[in-house]
Amino acid sequence: MKIAHYEQIDAAPVELEGAVGARIRRLIGPNDGAPNFAMRMFEVSPDGHTPKHSHAHEHEVFVLEGEGTVLCGDTEHTLRPGMVVFVPPQEVHQFSNTGTMTLKLLCMVPNSGC
C-alpha cells in the first residue's frame, strides 16, 4: 500500500511544450505498483495553463481548489472546486487558471498515458 499527504510528494515542472506555470505531483502510479491507472495532481499558477493538445488516452479530472477554465473541443467551460471533467481520448483540451490562487486539479490517466 501507499499512504501519504500530497504535500509530501514532490512537485515537478510540467515540461510539455505549451505548458506555462504548471507543476505535477505523481501521487500514485506504476512506481507504486498501481497496475492500471495513475493519480496525479496538477498545480497551475495564476495566468498559467496546461498545453492545448490531444492524445490517445482519456483524462478523469476533479477540481480541488481555485478558479479556471477547461477548453474541450471548441467549447470553454468554467471550473470551480468540486467539478469533475471527463476528457475522452483524442479530444483537444487545455486547463487554464483564471483566478488569483493556484488552481489544483487531480488528473487520472491510464498507465499508458503516464
Added chain:
Amino acid sequence: MKIAHYEQIDAAPVELEGAVGARIRRLIGPNDGAPNFAMRMFEVSPDGHTPKHSHAHEHEVFVLEGEGTVLCGDTEHTLRPGMVVFVPPQEVHQFSNTGTMTLKLLCMVPNSGC
C-alpha cells in the same frame, strides 16, 4: 466529454454487506464512455464505515473532507484531507469516519471493479 459538479450527480446508498452510513456518487465511469477506470465519491456519515473486505482490483483514494481511518492489512492509519491511499489488489481494507462531519473520499477503480 462530461462536466458537472459532484453535487449534481446522485448519491446512492452503498449496499454491500458490512457498509454502514456510506453513500456513493458515480462521478465518471463506463456509462460516460470512460474506457479504463471509474471515479466515484464516497460519503461516510459519522460513525459509519465501508465494508471490511478485499477484492481483485486496486483502489486509488484521495481524501477530500473529514476525519477518519483506513485499515489496510493489519494496520490502521489516520486520514485527513489531502491524503492519498493506494490499496493494492487483494489487500483487506476498510474506511471509517472517526469525526463529526461527513468523510468524503474520491475512490478510483478499474472498470472491472465498478
